[in-house]
Amino acid sequence: MRESEFSVLLREHAGLLWRIAASYEADPALRDDLMQDIAVALWRALPTWRHEAPLKSFVARVAHNRGASHVAGQMRRPTTTLLDEQHVDLRHGPDIHMELTQDLQRLQAAVRALPLALRQAVTLALEGFSHAQIADTLGVNTNSVSVRLNRAKGALKALLGGKS
Amino acid sequence: MAHDDWSGWGELWQQQPAPDMARLHRLARRKRRRMQLFASLEMLVTVVALWQLLRAFGHFEWRWKIWSVFSLGLVLGLQILFLHIRLGTWSTSGSDLASALRLAAERARAGVRLAQVNIWSTVLLLVATAVAAAPDLDPSRWRSDPHLRFVILVQIGANAPIVGLILGACLWYMRRQRRRIRDLDALMHDDRD
Secondary structure (H helix, E strand, O other): OOHHHHHHHHHHOHHHHHHHHHHHOOOHHHHHHHHHHHHHHHHHHHHHOOOOOOHHHHHHHHHHHHHHHHHOOOOOOOOOOOOOHHHOOOOOOHHHHHHHHHHHHHHHHHHHHOOHHHHHHHHHHHOOOOHHHHHHHHOOOHHHHHHHHHHHHHHHHHHHHHHO | OOOOOHHHHHHHHOOOOOOOHHHHHHHHHHHHHHHHHHHHHHHHHHHHHHHHHHHHHOOOOHHHHHHHHHHHHHHHHHHHHHHHHHOOOOOOOOOOHHHHHHHHHHHHHHHHHHHHHHHHHHHHHHHHHHHHHHHHHOHHHHHHOHHHHHHHHHHHHHHHHHHHHHHHHHHHHHHHHHHHHHHHHHHHHHHHO
8 A cells, every 4th residue: 555545544534543552542642643653543544454344344343453552551540531622523512512522531531541441332332333243353242242231331321420 | 239240240240341352453553653754763873873884884993893893793793682682472372271372471581582682782782882982981092182071971871861761661671561460360369279
């Protein structure tokens, strides 16, 4: 793949990759680094893509694998939950914007608090992947995905607590 | 939060801000330039050190000639050993999480081995230097020779902090990599559950 084609691919999947990076790293500067690492991992992994899975699944899988190895070593570092407010969708009014930002921060923090296996399944479910696509992306069976998502749903409800 | 089901959470999740790709490109370019600068500096230092060694070789006493050949052999041997240790850690991981975590752990273990080799090679070089310098370190010689005393003091003063820094950095790095290996093992255990 040529560099220009890769840039297009990266732009097309930027939102997905950014959200996956955000599910592993709360610190904005470290998230930038993680995003770059994911891009490098993707560049190296792309020649192994054999079209057996949709490109979106392949991209998500590479990003999750890189994110998981990023988590190790960062586990003892205190996490911050900063969200670049200036980038949040400002089409809503200021009050709704504030509430949206808070809800997003709470959801991000709740997702990050999940164990790795649940977090990966959840982020893909939140991206609109079907159970079969999640199973294919994570290399597990659909039963395992259902179990993970059920456990995750309970955990998320507990973590999001009072306002759910 | 009003969103208590997957579709609600999904809708909220996807409202996250899009990344500023131009800014990320700028950061990547800056990082690449920094790495190129460090690589050039490393190469320059190596070339200057080799050039000085070769230039002075003819004026060395036999014991320092042996020491020079030994040091060059050690550096070459280390490069081969480093390559050997790194073999297998350059590959990309398999498609699943377990293989990605295994590869990350393998890289961390290779990092620990590299740091151990660095520590032992530094100790070996120190011993070799002490053996080569033994006649000069005899107090009866440096007490009566102010120039030799000055050279020994400068060598110790300049090299002791460098050796201390190398050993300290290696120990710190090994500790960090071992912690990473423990974290990766824990994540692999989580993934199997």
